[in-house]
Amino acid sequence: MKKVFIILVIILVIVLTGLFVFKIKNNFSEEAKAKETKEEVKIAIMTATELNFLDIGQGDSTFIEFKNGEQILVDCGKDAKVLEELGRVMDFRDKSIDYLIVTHPDNDHYGGCIDVLERFEIANVIYNGQQKNEDFYNEFLDYIEKENANFKIIKTEEKLDFGGDTIDFIFPDGGVVSNPSDNNSSIVFILESGDKKALFTGDMEEELEAYLIAKFSDKLDVDILKVGHHGSDSSSSQNFVDIVSPFYSVIPVGKNKYGHPSLRVIRRLERLGGEVLRTDLLHGVKILMDENLSMSQIQ
Amino acid sequence: MLQKIINSKSKTFLAFCFCFLFGTAFISILDFSFDFVFIYFGIFVIASFLIIFWKNKFFRLVSLCILAILFAFGRYILFLPSEKNISNYAEEKVRFTAVVIQEPDIRMDGVRYIVDVKNLDKGVGEGRVYFKFALYPRYEYGDELDVYCQIKKPEQIEDFRFDKYLALKKTFAFCGVPQIRKIGENKGNFLMSSVLIVKNSFAQKINRLWHEPNASFVAGLLYGYRGGLGELQEDFNTTGVTHIVAISGYNIAIIGAIFIVILSFLRVPRKKAFWVIFSGISIFVLFAGASASVVRAGIMGLLVLFAKQLGRMSHPINLLIFTAVAMVLHSPYVLIWDAGFQLSFVATAGLIYLTPKLEILTEKIPEFFGVKKIFLETLSAIIATLPLVLYHFGRFSVVALPTNILILWIIPFIMLMGFLSVVSAFIFFPLAQLLSWITWFALEYVILIVKWFADFSFASINLSVPAVAVVLFYMCLIFYKQIYNFLEVKWLKFRI
Numbered sequence: 001m002k003k004v005f006i007i008l009v010i011i012l013v014i015v016l017t018g019l020f021v022f023k024i025k026n027n028f029s030e031e032a033k034a035k036e037t038k039e040e041v042k043i044a045i046m047t048a049t050e051l052n053f054l055d056i057g058q059g060d061s062t063f064i065e066f067k068n069g070e071q072i073l074v075d076c077g078k079d080a081k082v083l084e085e086l087g088r089v090m091d092f093r094d095k096s097i098d099y100l101i102v103t104h105p106d107n108d109h110y111g112g113c114i115d116v117l118e119r120f121e122i123a124n125v126i127y128n129g130q131q132k133n134e135d136f137y138n139e140f141l142d143y144i145e146k147e148n149a150n151f152k153i154i155k156t157e158e159k160l161d162f163g164g165d166t167i168d169f170i171f172p173d174g175g176v177v178s179n180p181s182d183n184n185s186s187i188v189f190i191l192e193s194g195d196k197k198a199l200f201t202g203d204m205e206e207e208l209e210a211y212l213i214a215k216f217s218d219k220l221d222v223d224i225l226k227v228g229h230h231g232s233d234s235s236s237s238q239n240f241v242d243i244v245s246p247f248y249s250v251i252p253v254g255k256n257k258y259g260h261p262s263l264r265v266i267r268r269l270e271r272l273g274g275e276v277l278r279t280d281l282l283h284g285v286k287i288l289m290d291e292n293l294s295m296s297q298i299q
Numbered sequence: 300m301l302q303k304i305i306n307s308k309s310k311t312f313l314a315f316c317f318c319f320l321f322g323t324a325f326i327s328i329l330d331f332s333f334d335f336v337f338i339y340f341g342i343f344v345i346a347s348f349l350i351i352f353w354k355n356k357f358f359r360l361v362s363l364c365i366l367a368i369l370f371a372f373g374r375y376i377l378f379l380p381s382e383k384n385i386s387n388y389a390e391e392k393v394r395f396t397a398v399v400i401q402e403p404d405i406r407m408d409g410v411r412y413i414v415d416v417k418n419l420d421k422g423v424g425e426g427r428v429y430f431k432f433a434l435y436p437r438y439e440y441g442d443e444l445d446v447y448c449q450i451k452k453p454e455q456i457e458d459f460r461f462d463k464y465l466a467l468k469k470t471f472a473f474c475g476v477p478q479i480r481k482i483g484e485n486k487g488n489f490l491m492s493s494v495l496i497v498k499n500s501f502a503q504k505i506n507r508l509w510h511e512p513n514a515s516f517v518a519g520l521l522y523g524y525r526g527g528l529g530e531l532q533e534d535f536n537t538t539g540v541t542h543i544v545a546i547s548g549y550n551i552a553i554i555g556a557i558f559i560v561i562l563s564f565l566r567v568p569r570k571k572a573f574w575v576i577f578s579g580i581s582i583f584v585l586f587a588g589a590s591a592s593v594v595r596a597g598i599m600g601l602l603v604l605f606a607k608q609l610g611r612m613s614h615p616i617n618l619l620i621f622t623a624v625a626m627v628l629h630s631p632y633v634l635i636w637d638a639g640f641q642l643s644f645v646a647t648a649g650l651i652y653l654t655p656k657l658e659i660l661t662e663k664i665p666e667f668f669g670v671k672k673i674f675l676e677t678l679s680a681i682i683a684t685l686p687l688v689l690y691h692f693g694r695f696s697v698v699a700l701p702t703n704i705l706i707l708w709i710i711p712f713i714m715l716m717g718f719l720s721v722v723s724a725f726i727f728f729p730l731a732q733l734l735s736w737i738t739w740f741a742l743e744y745v746i747l748i749v750k751w752f753a754d755f756s757f758a759s760i761n762l763s764v765p766a767v768a769v770v771l772f773y774m775c776l777i778f779y780k781q782i783y784n785f786l787e788v789k790w791l792k793f794r795i
């Protein structure tokens with residue numbers, strides 16, 4: 001009888017809590033609800049904006065969590081591995097992401113995006129606008145539509161605000177690059193938090209680097225560089241690296257047959273005095289954009 | 300002993316089964332084939348012998364055994380690809396229409412499909428084709444596809460018998476890089492389609508409730524899916540707990556036990572309870588995909604359950620061997636090439652026969668919150684499966700015993716809570732979230748323990764044994780009494 005009693009009590013507690021949650025949800029008006037969620041977010045406030053460079057194998061994926069709790073996923077790697085890595089960096093109750101930025105439709109950057117759209121509630125999708133003639137791409141568009149997310153294509157330079165932090169999209173800006181390849185149509189943006197800056201490059205190659213140097217050379221000096229095209233030697237030219245002069249250079253890379261990352265590029269970046277961090281060797285890199293840019297492995 | 304076999308009808312039948320299994324093992328290992336005419340001829344000859352020498356009991360037994368072996372050969376040869384099989388077009392580029400005939404195997408890096416060929420552009424071709432494809436666009440069971448690809452014949456890849464792995468699924472050809480276009484749907488079995496629809500909606504809820512790898516963990520516990528476990532899979536292997544996420548007799552026994560608790564609470568009489576549990580587990584088996592391995596798990600789980608809980612069975616070994624024969628009849632390849640098949644049989648036999656023996660040995664140690672029970676059951680399963688594990692996987696998990704003891708007690712709770720979370724997700728999502736968080740803590744507990752033990756450098760040691768050692772070990776285990784007696788006699792003689 002005792003056992004039965006305990007089971008009944010447990011069921012009762014669960015039902016009551018369920019009802020309680022239900023009541024709270026219903027009682028609040030839309031406005032109060034918004035407030036409530038904001039307050040909830042505040043509990044989770046972190047001291048600094050957090051960049052998580054995920055170890056998703058050969059590919060690219062970065063999870064950004066701002067001070068105000070808003071979240072961005074930049075690219076999704078090549079397959080569903082990104083889900084496992086997101087599980088490592090996100091709170092277990094959190095199944096929504098505010099922004100999904102797809103820098104360009106190469107498989108190693110958007111191959112995992114459909115799974116992300118399927119599993120998470122995505123409010124906004126930001127895309128570079130490149131059309132692609134493959135089944136996966138059509139499916140990708142379908143899923144965005146199904147998700148009911150705001151779909152935005154970057155055409156000109158623009159800025160988004162995240163509670164004081166900003167993201168400044170500097171490419172595509174309508175200009176023409178000398179070698180308009182897929183890689184050179186990547187979304188490029190600068191994230192600014194306090195006095196620290198990070199540059200996200202997608203798969204940008206030398207030509208686009210030259211173009212951006214010509215246009216924004218004063219803006220490009222940052223603290224953290226997400227190294228372009230997995231550290232390939234078609235990117236990160238000497239000139240570009242000199243101007244960017246990053247403190248941390250993060251190379252998102254995994255096992256591959258292309259010889260990424262190039263030793264020459266690594267040496268080039270190291271000669272600047274900064275530190276080169278590889279997602280495969282560190283099994284994911286976490287950088288806090290605080291005063292001293294604390295870096296750690298993802299736990 | 301021979302007299303015993305000859306004089307008892309059930310033992311004769313058992314011998315017949317043994318011969319059948321032996322014949323299948325023999326032809327599988329030597330991997331030869333001959334014309335079916337010889338089988339007819341052989342059966343005819345033996346049958347005439349049988350009629351002539353029916354009175355002679357010894358001859359009768361021998362001819363029955365040979366007959367069983369011939370049956371085994373015949374079944375094996377029938378299972379081999381026919382002359383029209385599409386594998387005959389190996390290394391040719393072909394276009395064909397086909398229907399997805401098995402539940403797609405979704406993993407992190409892509410989806411594996413098995414399709415049944417309907418029309419081939421180059422002529423006559425039938426049978427199944429296996430191919431790996433991108434995660435999206437995704438095709439479902441019953442979809443009709445137009446496929447263009449280069450047909451290949453599977454071969455052994457290093458240690459992995461890829462050819463046998465596919466043969467287990469009755470597939471003898473695979474595609475290089477296929478180009479696929481969907482041309483139709485709902486061409487599959489209606490029952491299977493509806494089961495998979497339910498299962499998919501379950502999976503969707505699970506994916507919405509938990510992050511990976513926890514989501515795959517729950518899915519693994521509930522219906523054996525483990526495509527998204529990622530790094531956790533390796534840790535599971537190292538600590539010897541993979542069995543919890545494969546649908547095994549273990550999961551079935553838990554479900555059965557939960558049923559028994561509920562039914563005894565409702566005071567349902569035993570005989571009725573049997574049928575309720577039986578149908579409950581049948582529904583579960585259907586839901587989990589009703590593949591051969593799940594059906595096997597269902598039978599094994601019921602066996603263990605009834606051997607332990609609902610009164611004794613007189614000869615579970617007979618039922619065990621009979622099940623083996625039925626499964627081998629269905630697909631002869633499982634006997635030698637399916638590690639899961641072998642493991643589930645020896646583990647079940649271990650649980651039924653070894654656990655009581657260990658209980659007698661440890662009579663004096665008191666039960667402590669069910670720890671002793673879990674300890675003894677884990678130990679007997681480990682002992683029973685050890686040589687097979689060493690043979691197939693070439694490694695031995697040192698920490699399997701403590702890890703299992705620390706996590707097994709919470710698994711029924713996770714299964715129940717996980718199931719309730721998913722079901723309530725259909726009714727009222729916030730409640731499901733609440734339940735899923737409770738489940739999450741339990742899952743994290745298991746993951747924590749597993750990771751902690753997997754971290755030791757000595758957690759698993761590489762050790763491989765030859766097949767002969769495996770056979771010897773089981774011989775010793777089966778005939779331990781005779782060996783013991785024999786040794787005792789020798790030893791006594793020596794002393795005298």
